[in-house]
Amino acid sequence: MIDNLDTVEKKDLFASGHRACGGCGQALAARMVADAAGENTIACVATGCLEVFSSPYPDPSWRIPFLHSLFENAAAVAAGVEVAYKALNKGPVNIIAQGGDGSTSDIGFQCMSGMFERGHNVLYVCYDNEAYMNTGVQRSGSTPFGTRTTTTPGGNKRLKKNIPLLAADHGIPYVATATVDDYRDLQRKVKTALSIEGPKYLHILAPCPLGWGHAGDITVQICRLAKQTCIFPVFEIREGKMISVHKVPVKKPVEEYLKLQGRFRNLFKKGTPTADVAAIQKIADGNIERFNL
Amino acid sequence: MSEKLPLGLALDLRNVTPYKTGSWRTQKPLNIMQTPPCTHGCPARNDIRGFLRTLAVSKDYEEAWHILTRTNPLPATCGRVCPHPCEEGCNRRDFDTPLDINSAERSIGDFGIENRLEHKKVITSERKEKVAIVGSGPAGLSCAFHLAKKGYKVKIFEAEGTPGGMMRWGIPAYRLPKNVLGREIESILKLGIELECNIKVGINIPMDQLMREYDAVFLGLGAQKGSSLNIPGDDARNVFSGVEFLKAVHSGRKIDIGREVVVVGGGNTAMDCARVAKRLGGNVSVVYRRTRVEMPAITAEIDEALEERIMFRYNTNPVKIVTDENRVIGILCMQMVLKEADASGRGRPVPIPGSESVIPADTVIIAAGQAVDYEGIDVYKRDNKWIDVNSQRMTSMDRVFAGGDAVLGLETVSAAIGQGMHAAYAIEDFIKNQTQNHLASPPVVYSKDLNTYYYQAANRFNKESVPVHIRLKSFEEIYPSFDRNDIITEAARCLSCGLCFQCNNCLMYCPDNAVKISPSTGMYEFDYDFCKGCGLCARECPCHYIKMTLER
Numbered sequence: 140m141i142d143n144l145d146t147v148e149k150k151d152l153f154a155s156g157h158r159a160c161g162g163c164g165q166a167l168a169a170r171m172v173a174d175a176a177g178e179n180t181i182a183c184v185a186t187g188c189l190e191v192f193s194s195p196y197p198d199p200s201w202r203i204p205f206l207h208s209l210f211e212n213a214a215a216v217a218a219g220v221e222v223a224y225k226a227l228n229k230g231p232v233n234i235i236a237q238g239g240d241g242s243t244s245d246i247g248f249q250c251m252s253g254m255f256e257r258g259h260n261v262l263y264v265c266y267d268n269e270a271y272m273n274t275g276v277q278r279s280g281s282t283p284f285g286t287r288t289t290t291t292p293g294g295n296k297r298l299k300k301n302i303p304l305l306a307a308d309h310g311i312p313y314v315a316t317a318t319v320d321d322y323r324d325l326q327r328k329v330k331t332a333l334s335i336e337g338p339k340y341l342h343i344l345a346p347c348p349l350g351w352g353h354a355g356d357i358t359v360q361i362c363r364l365a366k367q368t369c370i371f372p373v374f375e376i377r378e379g380k381m382i383s384v385h386k387v388p389v390k391k392p393v394e395e396y397l398k399l400q401g402r403f404r405n406l407f408k409k410g411t412p413t414a415d416v417a418a419i420q421k422i423a424d425g426n427i428e429r430f431n432l
Numbered sequence: 433m434s435e436k437l438p439l440g441l442a443l444d445l446r447n448v449t450p451y452k453t454g455s456w457r458t459q460k461p462l463n464i465m466q467t468p469p470c471t472h473g474c475p476a477r478n479d480i481r482g483f484l485r486t487l488a489v490s491k492d493y494e495e496a497w498h499i500l501t502r503t504n505p506l507p508a509t510c511g512r513v514c515p516h517p518c519e520e521g522c523n524r525r526d527f528d529t530p531l532d533i534n535s536a537e538r539s540i541g542d543f544g545i546e547n548r549l550e551h552k553k554v555i556t557s558e559r560k561e562k563v564a565i566v567g568s569g570p571a572g573l574s575c576a577f578h579l580a581k582k583g584y585k586v587k588i589f590e591a592e593g594t595p596g597g598m599m600r601w602g603i604p605a606y607r608l609p610k611n612v613l614g615r616e617i618e619s620i621l622k623l624g625i626e627l628e629c630n631i632k633v634g635i636n637i638p639m640d641q642l643m644r645e646y647d648a649v650f651l652g653l654g655a656q657k658g659s660s661l662n663i664p665g666d667d668a669r670n671v672f673s674g675v676e677f678l679k680a681v682h683s684g685r686k687i688d689i690g691r692e693v694v695v696v697g698g699g700n701t702a703m704d705c706a707r708v709a710k711r712l713g714g715n716v717s718v719v720y721r722r723t724r725v726e727m728p729a730i731t732a733e734i735d736e737a738l739e740e741r742i743m744f745r746y747n748t749n750p751v752k753i754v755t756d757e758n759r760v761i762g763i764l765c766m767q768m769v770l771k772e773a774d775a776s777g778r779g780r781p782v783p784i785p786g787s788e789s790v791i792p793a794d795t796v797i798i799a800a801g802q803a804v805d806y807e808g809i810d811v812y813k814r815d816n817k818w819i820d821v822n823s824q825r826m827t828s829m830d831r832v833f834a835g836g837d838a839v840l841g842l843e844t845v846s847a848a849i850g851q852g853m854h855a856a857y858a859i860e861d862f863i864k865n866q867t868q869n870h871l872a873s874p875p876v877v878y879s880k881d882l883n884t885y886y887y888q889a890a891n892r893f894n895k896e897s898v899p900v901h902i903r904l905k906s907f908e909e910i911y912p913s914f915d916r917n918d919i920i921t922e923a924a925r926c927l928s929c930g931l932c933f934q935c936n937n938c939l940m941y942c943p944d945n946a947v948k949i950s951p952s953t954g955m956y957e958f959d960y961d962f963c964k965g966c967g968l969c970a971r972e973c974p975c976h977y978i979k980m981t982l983e984r
Contacts, residue, residue, distance in 0.1 A: 155962035
């Protein structure tokens with residue numbers, strides 16, 4: 140029926156006692172990434188929810204070395220750590236720069252881009268919850284079309300920035316996307332990335348129950364729907380070539396994904412979908428065509 | 433704290449206890465083993481999930497047999513004749529197709545017979561109380577089995593020369609080979625049960641004597657008497673009642689049935705009579721006054737009878753048996769039409785005037801109802817027909833309990849086994865002067881409770897029957913024995929409703945890392961110091977083993 144424990148990594152490197160909300164997708168993703176990377180890992184985390192809830196002195200959740208940087212420079216700090224290890228002739232060690240979608244797509248984009256361009260041996264993990272959740276749900280470059288945030292009360296009019304493809308266009312050896320609903324796939328991608336020399340990028344869809352307006356128990360279900368409605372394509376790019384795509388044999392209409400979340404409530408007038416829903420369906424259809432889902 | 437701390441640190445991190453986020457919780461997850469629908473539907477309350485998972489995980493037929501025989505002493509028999517109400521409930525029905533539980537049961541039962549497995553006693557010390565069992569049918573055997581396992585002295589009184597009751601005299605060998613039944617009864621008796629045959633209680637030995645000599649008596653009389661239709665000509669030669677006919681055939685008597693055989697009735701006895709008569713070379717038709725939908729017989733039995741080219745005449749009611757020199761030559765029938773439902777919930781058949789016709793017949797078998805033979809046993813009866821028992825399964829006579837067809841009306845082997853088991857519990861409670869509710873069980877899991885995303889579709893086991901033309905030549909069993917590996921594959925389809933099968937979802941989907949593997953049992957347990965009660969584990973649990981409850 141389902142595989143046994145051998146195929147999953149559970150090392151408790153991201154321990155209990157952190158202050159994330161119940162059902163937090165980012166806490167879930169951070170734990171899966173840390174457990175997959177293993178003990179020989181240094182985490183450089185940008186300012187954001189993850190840093191705030193997991194690292195208050197004196198009881199941080201991290202059981203691996205942890206560096207907190209500014210909002211914009213997690214990638215630069217990670218690059219520095221990597222160079223320092225090289226200079227001291229130490230290692231090898233896994234260096235993972237982590238940040239939210241705000242720090243990745245807006246504030247820290249140039250640091251990440253520079254790190255990619257200089258070719259540091261660093262894995263950059265972006266936990267995408269599609270807005271600035273830590274500061275109170277403001278729109279980011281990664282917020283999808285139609286989303287209601289505190290700065291776009293009528294729904295976001297801009298399209299979501301496609302960071303994974305931007306990262307791939309830097310010519311880096313490995314780019315992948317994942318969601319928290321498939322932990323085997325996510326952990327496999329972390330391990331694959333860490334086995335490759337050079338800059339790598341992993342983009343994880345991590346729902347935020349508070350900001351997205353859904354109950355904590357459906358975090359995984361939302362991710363599954365994001366895949367099944369083709370709103371969030373899951374793929375892997377190696378040396379510029381698409382090597383794997385999560386195929387969706389039975390595609391669901393985007394309404395099923397949107398209706399579960401409070402942030403899309405403005406897309407439905409008394410339960411009937413508005414024209415914006417059709418626009419979002421078009422985006423999903425575009426994904427199907429582009430990624431051959 | 434004597435060690436010097438690194439620069440800038442005021443506290444040694446190693447001495448800090450983590451912040452207990454469990455205090456945020458309003459809901460609490462609990463691991464609760466729930467009742468699967470198969471066990472809920474089984475009259476004998478077999479632990480179906482238990483034996484299927486044992487087969488699937490450890491491929492251990494012996495262990496599976498012991499799990500099954502905890503409740504059911506006749507697995508090979510039930511695996512052949514049970515209409516498997518368990519499969520009706522199977523939650524896989526809403527996913528793809530239900531499991532073939534019946535075939536798995538038969539395969540496990542056959543393994544037990546082949547390897548001469550022996551039943552284990554629950555309590556090994558002997559008890560001094562004695563219990564008399566009247567009748568060695570499924571109810572009596574089951575009651576004796578469960579009492580003997582608890583150390584009681586049990587003696588069975590059987591009116592016939594061999595034990596088995598209706599399983600021996602009613603069910604034909606092509607459904608249940610007699611050696612299978614014999615071997616299963618043998619291993620039940622090995623628990624130290626005494627059996628005395630050819631003793632009819634009430635005639636050879638009075639009820640009073642049993643009640644004096646024993647601490648409790650169980651009546652598993654069965655319904656051994658065929659009822660008559662009370663129509664003109666039903667006393668003619670070559671008119672049999674269903675039970676009479678089957679018993680005659682099974683005890684080896686030669687019966688000349690002639691060419692044309694008409695069976696009246698739509699129950700299991702009617703199907704058995706028709707198929708036996710077909711095997712004896714008759715040209716058989718079944719006459720039933722309602723339609724196929726209302727037939728009380730097991731669906732598979734009707735299907736197999738149809739396959740064997742037995743003619744069914746629905747909406748037909750016999751009015752008169754036409755005789756010539758006291759021999760049957762035909763049966764006069766009227767066509768019926770179904771009107772508004774009667775007390776049984778089925779349409780009330782009303783004759784259509786002028787629709788009389790005669791079906792030619794050399795033999796008429798009337799299998800329309802059976803009754804209990806109460807000779808010498810004076811017990812209060814419901815509707816003047818079936819034994820009346822109270823909630824403790826005791827009859828109007830003190831210390832006399834009852835079960836099986838004599839109480840239920842015409843029912844299945846598994847129902848009788850269940851009755852025998854519950855009567856055994858009741859007798860134990862009565863002897864120990866205690867009250868215990870053995871029926872209490874956790875809530876049932878229905879398919880709406882499951883998260884079927886995690887299951888994969890798989891084809892149901894397909895049992896092959898012997899071709900009809902070969903089947904009809906003898907009384908050989910119509911389903912040859914199954915491949916044990918196929919049964920293991922089938923068992924692996926079990927969804928394990930309501931019981932953890934260690935899929936890791938709760939472990940991996942907890943954002944708070946609050947699900948741990950217990951070092952002692954290897955099962956998952958919650959760390960309530962840190963669980964925030966988000967409910968992700970319960971939502972993603974495929975089998976509904978985790979339940980969210982309100983925090984007090």
